[in-house]
Amino acid sequence: MNLSIEGVSHVYGRTTALDDITLTVESGRVLCLIGPSGCGKSTLLRLIGGLERPSAGSVLQEGAPPPGCLNPLTYVFQDFALLPWRTVAGNVALALEHHRLGRAERAEIIADVLARTKLADFRDAFPRQLSGGMKQRVAIARALAVRPAVMLMDEPLSALDGQTRELLMDDLVSLWERERFTAVYVTHNLAEAVRLGHTIVVLSRRPGRVHATLTIDRPLADRQPGDADLEQHVAHLWDLMRAEAEAADREVLDA
Amino acid sequence: MPDVRPQDRRPVPFRGGGFRPHPLPWAGPAVFLVLLAVWEGAARAGLVSPLVLPAPSAAAAALWSLVESGRLWLHLSASLQRLVIGWTLGTAAGIGLGLCIGLFSLARAGLGPVVAALFPIPKIALLPLFIIWFGIGEGSKVATLFFGALFPTIIATAGGVDSVDRTLIRMGQSFGLPWRDVVLKIVLPGALPAILSGARISASIAIILLVAAEMIGAEYGVGAYILLAGNMMATDQLIAGVALLSVMGLTVAFLIGRAERWLLRWRG
Numbered sequence: 001m002n003l004s005i006e007g008v009s010h011v012y013g014r015t016t017a018l019d020d021i022t023l024t025v026e027s028g029r030v031l032c033l034i035g036p037s038g039c040g041k042s043t044l045l046r047l048i049g050g051l052e053r054p055s056a057g058s059v060l061q062e063g064a065p066p067p068g069c070l071n072p073l074t075y076v077f078q079d080f081a082l083l084p085w086r087t088v089a090g091n092v093a094l095a096l097e098h099h100r101l102g103r104a105e106r107a108e109i110i111a112d113v114l115a116r117t118k119l120a121d122f123r124d125a126f127p128r129q130l131s132g133g134m135k136q137r138v139a140i141a142r143a144l145a146v147r148p149a150v151m152l153m154d155e156p157l158s159a160l161d162g163q164t165r166e167l168l169m170d171d172l173v174s175l176w177e178r179e180r181f182t183a184v185y186v187t188h189n190l191a192e193a194v195r196l197g198h199t200i201v202v203l204s205r206r207p208g209r210v211h212a213t214l215t216i217d218r219p220l221a222d223r224q225p226g227d228a229d230l231e232q233h234v235a236h237l238w239d240l241m242r243a244e245a246e247a248a249d250r251e252v253l254d255a
Numbered sequence: 256m257p258d259v260r261p262q263d264r265r266p267v268p269f270r271g272g273g274f275r276p277h278p279l280p281w282a283g284p285a286v287f288l289v290l291l292a293v294w295e296g297a298a299r300a301g302l303v304s305p306l307v308l309p310a311p312s313a314a315a316a317a318l319w320s321l322v323e324s325g326r327l328w329l330h331l332s333a334s335l336q337r338l339v340i341g342w343t344l345g346t347a348a349g350i351g352l353g354l355c356i357g358l359f360s361l362a363r364a365g366l367g368p369v370v371a372a373l374f375p376i377p378k379i380a381l382l383p384l385f386i387i388w389f390g391i392g393e394g395s396k397v398a399t400l401f402f403g404a405l406f407p408t409i410i411a412t413a414g415g416v417d418s419v420d421r422t423l424i425r426m427g428q429s430f431g432l433p434w435r436d437v438v439l440k441i442v443l444p445g446a447l448p449a450i451l452s453g454a455r456i457s458a459s460i461a462i463i464l465l466v467a468a469e470m471i472g473a474e475y476g477v478g479a480y481i482l483l484a485g486n487m488m489a490t491d492q493l494i495a496g497v498a499l500l501s502v503m504g505l506t507v508a509f510l511i512g513r514a515e516r517w518l519l520r521w522r523g
């Protein structure tokens with residue numbers, strides 16, 4: 001299932017957050033969305049996921065979601081969004097309980113995704129007992145449980161420290177190698193974008209427009225932190241963004 | 256490194272500590288016993304007249320004769336029945352209305368001002384009206400407690416719903432949870448801490464109203480017992496009644512504390 005974003009604009013009161021965005025999210029690929037602070041990345045992700053209606057333009061699903069898919073467009077949130085009163089298994093179950101599944105089938109899905117995210121030993125722990133990295137793994141397990149067609153990830157690693165981020169990035173790469181999921185991945189971190197993105201879309205400062213698009217052909221599994229060509233991509237992206245980011249920064253100060 | 260004489264080496268002075276209360280389980284009962292002993296001693300020594308302040312032993316004797324006569328249960332069951340029915344109904348209705356105000360803009364805009372206007376009225380002032388409406392019997396007393404518990408619960412519940420993390424609600428919607436599930440599995444548990452602290456407040460308000468209502472017109476009930484004792488200048492019985500109220504309040508607080516511990520065990 002591809003997603004087609006056609007001429008999407010969005011206004012909040014008098015501020016235009018997004019202006020005429022056109023993009024295609026291709027099945028089985030990770031699209032990274034970067035741009036200066038406040039340019040509308042989170043807004044675009046909410047529009048893609050149907051949590052908000054665009055002021056103009058449309059977001060279209062092309063083709064049917066894969067069979068067995070329970071929730072085609074599934075989020076992973078920056079602050080994890082786990083229910084503190086549910087255990088790890090309970091948080092995963094939340095995404096399944098309103099679907100017509102047998103008790104055994106549900107238990108099987110939960111056990112399966114917890115195993116895939118290396119959380120099997122923590123199924124009865126409460127979120128407060130987990131580190132940030134573990135919490136985000138629970139959120140990823142919950143997203144996998146509904147077999148999404150597209151994962152919408154809003155800075156999923158930003159709340160984590162550098163080392164945890166590296167570990168989870170490796171996990172995400174190996175997960176993608178196995179599952180070939182489709183994702184729109186919002187990040188501030190250029191190194192993250194070049195590690196995980198097949199396509200990188202740079203948005204301009206507010207109102208967000210597509211400023212540049214970059215495709216990286218090297219397979220995800222072959223990318224290592226510090227690779228020369230990845231460093232080059234980072235430098236290139238930073239060149240593209242620098243002026244925008246500086247301007248956006250000043251805008252915030254003026255406001 | 257230059258040589259330092261041994262006498263010039265000294266430990267770093269300790270400046271931390273304090274500001275961290277630790278449990279001293281014996282202190283509370285000890286103070287309580289000392290107070291009782293001083294009071295008993297003063298009464299025995301004739302420092303205060305038994306009519307002004309009877310000795311604790313006299314109050315205990317009054318309480319014992321109440322038990323023996325079988326009237327304790329009569330008063331206590333009348334009071335507890337009113338408390339349980341009035342407070343439970345008021346709290347249940349308050350949670351329902353508070354949820355409505357928290358969830359629906361129309362209810363918030365429409366009921367909010369009414370609740371704000373009715374909340375500060377001491378409900379005991381409405382008792383004469385309730386007696387006209389519901390009769391002098393149980394109805395008027397239960398109604399007083401009902402309204403006394405209703406408004407604080409509405410306010411606590413609506414506040415609790417407002418304080419539920421919106422990203423959790425968005426998360427529920429993003430997984431396609433139906434509206435009912437969002438309310439039952441995300442909003443209600445999220446508002447539960449506020450609802451429970453509201454229950455604490457409404458329970459103490461209900462006890463105050465209970466005694467006041469029983470003093471205005473009741474044959475049985477702890478409030479009626481205290482009033483009768485006062486009218487007869489039987490201060491030993493009066494103190495016994497007040498002790499009963501204290502035990503009742505403590506029991507209610509204990510039960511709510513237990514419920515909190517169990518329902519909010521995820522907070523650790």
Ligand SMILES: Nc1ncnc2c1ncn2[C@@H]1O[C@H](COP(=O)(O)OP(=O)(O)OP(=O)(O)O)[C@@H](O)[C@H]1O
Pocket residue numbers: 012015017035036037038039040041042043044206
């Ligand atoms: N609910 C809202 N109401 C009004 N304005 C909003 C709302 N959400 C976002 N905005 C505004 O829209 C613009 C884009 O916000 P958005 O959160 O999408 O940016 P972002 O690129 O995700 O920023 P960041 O990098 O800081 O996460 C900002 O100027 C923000 O103030």
Ligand SMILES: [Mg+2]
Pocket residue numbers: 041042043154
């Ligand atoms: Mg954002």
